[in-house]
Amino acid sequence: MADLEQPAQESKEQNGAKERYFVRFTRAQRYLHAVLFTTFLGLAATGLPMRFSQSAWARMFASGVGGFGAIIFFHKFFAVVLTVAFLIHVKGVFQRGLVNREKGIFWGPTSMVGNWKDVKDLLGHLRWMVGLGPKPQFERYAYWEKFDYWAVFWGMIVIGFSGYAMWFAPFFARFLPGWALNAVLVIHSEEALLAILFIFSIHFVNTHLRPDSFPMDMVIFTGVESEEEFKIKRPKEYQRLAAEGKLENRIAHAPALWLTNFSRAVGAIAILIGLTLLVLTLSAYFGS
Amino acid sequence: MKSRSSIALTWAASALLLLAAPRAVVAQTDCLACHADASMQDASGHSVAVDAPKFHSSIHGGLQCSDCHTAIKDYPHPDKITPVQCDTCHADEAAGLVGSVHASRAEHPCTSCHGDAHAIFPKADPRSAVYPLNVPRTCGACHGNASMAKQHGLNNVYPLYLDSIHGFALSKEGLLVAANCQSCHGSHHILSHKDPQSPTYKANVPKTCGNCHAGIAAEYMGGVHGKAIAAGELDAPVCSDCHTAHAIEQPTASAFRMQSTPICGSCHKDKFSTYRDTFHSQLGSLGGYVETARCWDCHKAHEILPASDPRSPINKANLIATCGRCHAGANRSFVQYQPHANARNRKLNPALYFIRLFMNLLLGSVLTFFMIHTVLWLIRSHYIQIKTRSANGGKNG
Numbered sequence: 001m002a003d004l005e006q007p008a009q010e011s012k013e014q015n016g017a018k019e020r021y022f023v024r025f026t027r028a029q030r031y032l033h034a035v036l037f038t039t040f041l042g043l044a045a046t047g048l049p050m051r052f053s054q055s056a057w058a059r060m061f062a063s064g065v066g067g068f069g070a071i072i073f074f075h076k077f078f079a080v081v082l083t084v085a086f087l088i089h090v091k092g093v094f095q096r097g098l099v100n101r102e103k104g105i106f107w108g109p110t111s112m113v114g115n116w117k118d119v120k121d122l123l124g125h126l127r128w129m130v131g132l133g134p135k136p137q138f139e140r141y142a143y144w145e146k147f148d149y150w151a152v153f154w155g156m157i158v159i160g161f162s163g164y165a166m167w168f169a170p171f172f173a174r175f176l177p178g179w180a181l182n183a184v185l186v187i188h189s190e191e192a193l194l195a196i197l198f199i200f201s202i203h204f205v206n207t208h209l210r211p212d213s214f215p216m217d218m219v220i221f222t223g224v225e226s227e228e229e230f231k232i233k234r235p236k237e238y239q240r241l242a243a244e245g246k247l248e249n250r251i252a253h254a255p256a257l258w259l260t261n262f263s264r265a266v267g268a269i270a271i272l273i274g275l276t277l278l279v280l281t282l283s284a285y286f287g288s
Numbered sequence: 289m290k291s292r293s294s295i296a297l298t299w300a301a302s303a304l305l306l307l308a309a310p311r312a313v314v315a316q317t318d319c320l321a322c323h324a325d326a327s328m329q330d331a332s333g334h335s336v337a338v339d340a341p342k343f344h345s346s347i348h349g350g351l352q353c354s355d356c357h358t359a360i361k362d363y364p365h366p367d368k369i370t371p372v373q374c375d376t377c378h379a380d381e382a383a384g385l386v387g388s389v390h391a392s393r394a395e396h397p398c399t400s401c402h403g404d405a406h407a408i409f410p411k412a413d414p415r416s417a418v419y420p421l422n423v424p425r426t427c428g429a430c431h432g433n434a435s436m437a438k439q440h441g442l443n444n445v446y447p448l449y450l451d452s453i454h455g456f457a458l459s460k461e462g463l464l465v466a467a468n469c470q471s472c473h474g475s476h477h478i479l480s481h482k483d484p485q486s487p488t489y490k491a492n493v494p495k496t497c498g499n500c501h502a503g504i505a506a507e508y509m510g511g512v513h514g515k516a517i518a519a520g521e522l523d524a525p526v527c528s529d530c531h532t533a534h535a536i537e538q539p540t541a542s543a544f545r546m547q548s549t550p551i552c553g554s555c556h557k558d559k560f561s562t563y564r565d566t567f568h569s570q571l572g573s574l575g576g577y578v579e580t581a582r583c584w585d586c587h588k589a590h591e592i593l594p595a596s597d598p599r600s601p602i603n604k605a606n607l608i609a610t611c612g613r614c615h616a617g618a619n620r621s622f623v624q625y626q627p628h629a630n631a632r633n634r635k636l637n638p639a640l641y642f643i644r645l646f647m648n649l650l651l652g653s654v655l656t657f658f659m660i661h662t663v664l665w666l667i668r669s670h671y672i673q674i675k676t677r678s679a680n681g682g683k684n685g
Contacts, residue, residue: 053573054564062574072571129664144661151654166567169625170617178624183643185567186631190647194654202658210662211669 020227022250024219028092033220035085036152037270042078044196044277046071051189052284079163086156109139109240112150118143137236144206155195162188193281200278204271216271221263222255318363319353331367343406356405372405374398384476401426418475421458423468424449431469448534465500472496472533488533491517493526501527507591514590523555530589539589545582546575552583562628579614586610586627 025033049058049071062071097105104110120136122143127133141149162184165172169181208216212233219225231238241247255263322328323338330336343349354360358376359369375382378398390396399405403417403426411418417426424446430436432446449455449469457466472488479486487496494514498505508514508527516524530551531537537544549572553560563569563583572580586602593600601610607623615622629637631644 049574050567050570053570059574068571068574068580071574126661126664129661129668131668144658170615170619170622173619173622173625176621178621179626179629179637179639181622181625182629182631182637182640185565186640186644187647190644190651194647194651197651197655198658202655202662205662205666206658210666211673 019254021224021252021254022227022230022247023223023252024225024230025223027223030220030223032085032089034266035081039078039082039085040195040199041270041273041277043075043082043192044200045273046075046078047189047192048196048277048281048284050075051193052281055280055284055287057280058284076167079160082156083160086160109237110141112141112146114143114146114150118146137239138234139236139240140234142234148203148207151195151198155191158191159188159195162191193285196277196281200274200281204274208267208271216264216267218255218260218263218267221267222259224252224255316353338406346407347410348406348408381476388476388478389480390476390478400430418470420464420466420468420470421462423470424455424458427469443534445534448532452534452536453538454536467500471499490522490526491520493528497527504590511588511590511592512594513592525551525555542575545572548584549582556583559628562630565629565631566627568627581614581627585614 045061049055049062050068052058053062062068065071065074093105096102106113107115117139121138124133124136125143128135165176165181165184166188173181207213207220219229225233238247241250320338320340323336324340326337326339328335328337348356356372356374357369358373359365381398385391385393385396401418402408407415409416409419411420413419414421416422428446428449431442432444434444437444450459454467457463458468474487479489481488481490483489484491486492494505494508494517498508509518513524513526517526530548531539539545539548549563549569550560553563564573568581572582588601593603595602595604597603598605600606608618608620611618611623611625626637629640631637631640634641
């Protein structure tokens with residue numbers, strides 16, 4: 001990944017015994033995640049009151065932000081921002097893969113596309129969880145990370161398309177049958193509910209709250225992680241880079257204190273909002 | 289000259305005689321000699337003073353005291369005298385009171401509504417307690433009293449009326465035509481709304497409201513609800529079921545639009561639950577945004593007609609126009625949208641049913657798998673952490 005090597009240029013110098021840090025995410029990738037989780041929280045916060053519009057909290061929240069005119073406005077606003085971010089990402093992927101002919105985008109160890117190793121890793125990981133085997137050696141993107149990526153990708157298309165179909169219903173009715181207009185709300189709300197429940201419970205725990213990363217995996221915010229973390233979490237990638245002699249290219253500065261603190265605060269707020277929405281969703285879902 | 293003056297004298301004398309003959313023995317001036325004193329009280333401490341100028345300007349100002357106080361023939365008169373019987377003259381009104389909710393003369397003397405017996409004015413006079421703009425305050429003296437309402441099992445209606453569209457028209461605009469209590473309940477022959485003769489009896493409500501709202505009443509009577517009421521089906525809603533009887537709001541107000549859909553839903557339960565599943569309801573339920581379609585935006589409010597009626601806004605031929613009122617560009621395909629689709633009903637909406645089933649299975653299976661995956665992972669990670677710590681002689685060693 002050519003991008004990943006750039007920040008490393010400025011950090012060749014080592015501070016003796018100090019722990020080494022390695023780049024995992026580029027600035028663009030971190031920004032994409034920031035836009036993604038900000039708009040996702042916004043969409044969830046404005047979408048859930050619509051989904052559970054009979055709940056007292058939904059009505060209180062709606063009147064707090066200025067009624068439904070405001071709710072629907074912000075929902076559409078976040079949707080447009082996220083759509084733009086998604087399109088920029090897709091364009092970037094195609095640019096790198098098809099135009100620049102960058103290797104490793106669509107297949108290979110650094111690709112987001114699933115492969116046979118992911119299936120073996122999943123089964124091996126499950127065996128390890130119940131104490132029947134060794135822990136699999138994960139590559140750059142573990143199978144659950146790929147699932148997260150494709151779940152968002154699929155969700156973006158499904159929720160996005162169904163959302164725009166409702167927003168511009170008379171236009172979409174020119175080429176969609178009438179019953180599809182009924183279907184898009186069911187699809188939109190169920191898929192969004194899945195995304196919300198998944199992100200605010202599974203993704204939060206898998207990525208941030210599990211003992212290895214608790215309370216938060218900072219790498220998506222700072223872009224770098226310590227050598228120890230790198231070795232434990234992605235031994236296969238570490239070994240591959242070491243074998244290829246490319247490990248040095250990925251060395252980076254330890255994250256600045258302000259960045260770590262800022263990321264902690266932002267991450268904690270995001271997780272807190274997410275967990276609050278999760279509790280409200282579950283209470284409305286099982287309360288009604 | 290002499291004969292002329294004698295003729296005039298004779299005329300004057302006979303005129304006096306004519307005037308004096310039917311009059312009571314005691315003249316106003318005689319009574320007022322004592323009763324004009326504002327501090328005058330009877331033995332039990334009640335005021336027996338009469339405001340003479342006010343009495344003279346009142347509708348009864350031309351009568352002699354003894355016309356009403358018939359027991360008093362001479363002076364001095366007894367301390368205790370029989371109560372005044374208004375029905376001696378006002379027989380029609382008295383007949384009206386018989387059988388009414390205010391029939392008890394002891395609890396509801398005429399003065400309880402008409403005010404001070406010596407200051408009664410015609411109802412067209414702004415000084416009258418029953419002048420249209422004063423009626424609510426007069427009735428409210430009792431019907432704005434929460435404990436009195438509770439005691440009689442009534443609603444405390446006066447505050448509700450004051451804040452209603454009728455109350456505002458009356459108190460803020462001073463409209464004489466604004467409905468006051470008496471416009472709907474009548475005046476003397478007021479009957480309980482349970483009495484079929486009462487103008488507020490359910491079946492009579494459309495006619496009562498129609499006294500002013502004639503156009504709406506005609507539309508209503510042409511619709512399914514009006515026809516049902518006319519046929520004696522009293523489960524059908526009348527004006528007051530949707531608009532309430534006293535706290536009537538401007539129907540375009542957000543609060544009214546918010547509260548009214550559940551009113552339709554209280555009878556049309558299946559339609560209400562399917563409406564609740566739609567974007568129209570989801571958006572509209574939270575208030576502040578009143579434009580989303582409610583029942584009457586598609587079905588009309590008063591002249592509600594079945595979809596089979598070509599004049600109905602939900603008749604197939606009219607759907608593009610009806611939906612198009614909000615959705616500019618609505619076409620034939622657009623109006624195939626079902627505003628009451630039931631995704632839980634396989635027979636009625638198979639496509640929607642299977643889409644919902646698929647989405648639920650997807651949601652359920654993904655979450656179930658990852659739930660198990662995450663929990664196992666957490667347990668294993670925790671176990672390994674403890675093992676590592678104990679191996680290193682840590683706090684769990």
